[in-house]
Amino acid sequence: MLKRSIYLTDEIKAFQEQTVAFVENEVKPNAEKWELEGMVPREVLRQMGNIGFFGLQYPEEYGGVDAGAVATAAFAEALGTSTFSGFAITVLVHTDMASPHLFNQGTDSQKERFARKIIAGELITGVAITEPDAGSDVAGLRTTAVSDGEGWRLNGSKMFITNGVHGDLFMVAARTNPELSGSHGISMFMVEAGTPGFTVGRKLDKMGWRCSDTAELIFQDCWVPDENLLGQKDKGFYAVMDNFQNERLVIGAMAVGEAQTALDLTYAHTQQRTAFGAPLFEKQAIRQRLAMLQARVDAARQLVYHTAWLIDQGEKPVREVSEIKALCGELVNDVMYDCLQFHGGMGFIQETTIERMYRDARVQAIGGGATEVMLEEVAKRSYLP
Numbered sequence: 001m002l003k004r005s006i007y008l009t010d011e012i013k014a015f016q017e018q019t020v021a022f023v024e025n026e027v028k029p030n031a032e033k034w035e036l037e038g039m040v041p042r043e044v045l046r047q048m049g050n051i052g053f054f055g056l057q058y059p060e061e062y063g064g065v066d067a068g069a070v071a072t073a074a075f076a077e078a079l080g081t082s083t084f085s086g087f088a089i090t091v092l093v094h095t096d097m098a099s100p101h102l103f104n105q106g107t108d109s110q111k112e113r114f115a116r117k118i119i120a121g122e123l124i125t126g127v128a129i130t131e132p133d134a135g136s137d138v139a140g141l142r143t144t145a146v147s148d149g150e151g152w153r154l155n156g157s158k159m160f161i162t163n164g165v166h167g168d169l170f171m172v173a174a175r176t177n178p179e180l181s182g183s184h185g186i187s188m189f190m191v192e193a194g195t196p197g198f199t200v201g202r203k204l205d206k207m208g209w210r211c212s213d214t215a216e217l218i219f220q221d222c223w224v225p226d227e228n229l230l231g232q233k234d235k236g237f238y239a240v241m242d243n244f245q246n247e248r249l250v251i252g253a254m255a256v257g258e259a260q261t262a263l264d265l266t267y268a269h270t271q272q273r274t275a276f277g278a279p280l281f282e283k284q285a286i287r288q289r290l291a292m293l294q295a296r297v298d299a300a301r302q303l304v305y306h307t308a309w310l311i312d313q314g315e316k317p318v319r320e321v322s323e324i325k326a327l328c329g330e331l332v333n334d335v336m337y338d339c340l341q342f343h344g345g346m347g348f349i350q351e352t353t354i355e356r357m358y359r360d361a362r363v364q365a366i367g368g369g370a371t372e373v374m375l376e377e378v379a380k381r382s383y384l385p
């Protein structure tokens with residue numbers, strides 16, 4: 001059930017309801033099959049592009065609607081109600097984690113090449129930053145890109161890349177300056193699937209998010225032309241950090257949608273299931289645990305929308321975004337733990353929705369910035385001089 005927020009205009013609410021209707025009609029009846037297949041079918045993504053789901057924050061000249069961060073958070077929350085977070089993350093990596101690199105750092109001619117296809121869902125994007133030896137510590141990445149005057153030769157490997165098997169265009173971080181280390185000397189490149197020297201190493205089998213495809217990507221003397229360099233050479237680390245803000249906001253909003261949906265399922269289950277002569281919901285130990293979780297989800301939701309609103313006012317609320325990622329990543333797991341508990345043995349059986357939601361939630365305290373790393377960002381910005 002979607003709840004109110006003063007930040008949601010009538011237009012955004014209508015859009016959010018349209019997203020929920022899409023999820024109810026097109027996703028929920030079919031996604032069990034997608035979970036088994038390990039991917040969201042391309043036709044579904046094309047359909048979403050046609051409807052206009054993929055250009056929320058993007059300029060009208062490329063087919064977007066320029067609606068801003070609150071609308072984006074509302075979209076992510078609505079996708080979170082699907083109960084299939086693998087579906088939600090497939091979409092959100094495309095719309096809010098990978099393609100922003102093009103829209104925020106790309107030149108007009110780069111946008112001219114790809115933007116319309118991205119918004120139409122004809123071209124699905126991924127973002128390749130993490131490596132086998134560099135995850136939380138982005139500055140530790142080792143993939144290199146060496147210039148030959150006309151283009152760049154990439155060598156290295158990337159790990160855990162969402163949309164890695166079936167995506168078409170990847171925003172790839174690589175080191176471009178051997179004289180610089182750490183956060184300096186990193187640049188972003190666009191690499192299209194099928195480019196010689198670019199291959200999928202292996203498809204990764206996961207505990208949850210099973211309909212989202214995740215892969216290891218290999219770059220072996222993979223050559224891309226100069227026009228595929230995104231943004232300023234050697235300044236890619238800052239672009240990555242900037243784009244992380246949107247990524248973390250939508251992961252938080254998605255988690256709020258998931259948590260509320262799990263609570264709704266559990267209210268229904270505990271009201272219908274009886275034990276010791278009364279519905280489970282009559283036990284104070286159960287209803288009060290759910291009530292506290294509800295209070296925490298309501299509070300998290302308002303933080304998400306307030307922060308999105310700050311972004312729409314032109315601010316860069318890094319502390320609030322980091323709070324959201326830490327808070328929502330943990331909260332969604334707390335909610336799933338208790339909701340599964342109150343489903344009893346059935347919660348442990350694979351045919352129940354809560355079993356999948358429990359597995360899907362786990363990675364949300366890790367991916368896109370682990371809780372501990374986010375708390376460091378909050379702590380650094382909470383200290384009063």
Ligand SMILES: Cc1cc2nc3c(=O)[nH]c(=O)nc-3n(C[C@H](O)[C@H](O)[C@H](O)COP(=O)(O)OP(=O)(O)OC[C@H]3O[C@@H](n4cnc5c(N)ncnc54)[C@H](O)[C@@H]3O)c2cc1C
Nearest residue numbers: 127128129130134135136160161162366367368369370372
């Ligand atoms: C399903 C999935 C999809 C993903 N999709 C993508 C993608 O599309 N593109 C992409 O680039 N990456 C992607 N990732 C990578 C993801 O962002 C990283 O897994 C995450 O940043 C953590 O990095 P790591 O796994 O290397 O863990 P590590 O960096 O090795 O950290 C391990 C753990 O140590 C703790 N830790 C780390 N640093 C600190 C610290 N400073 N203080 C205290 N504790 C700390 C945290 O608990 C952390 O979970 C994905 C990951 C998964 C699992």
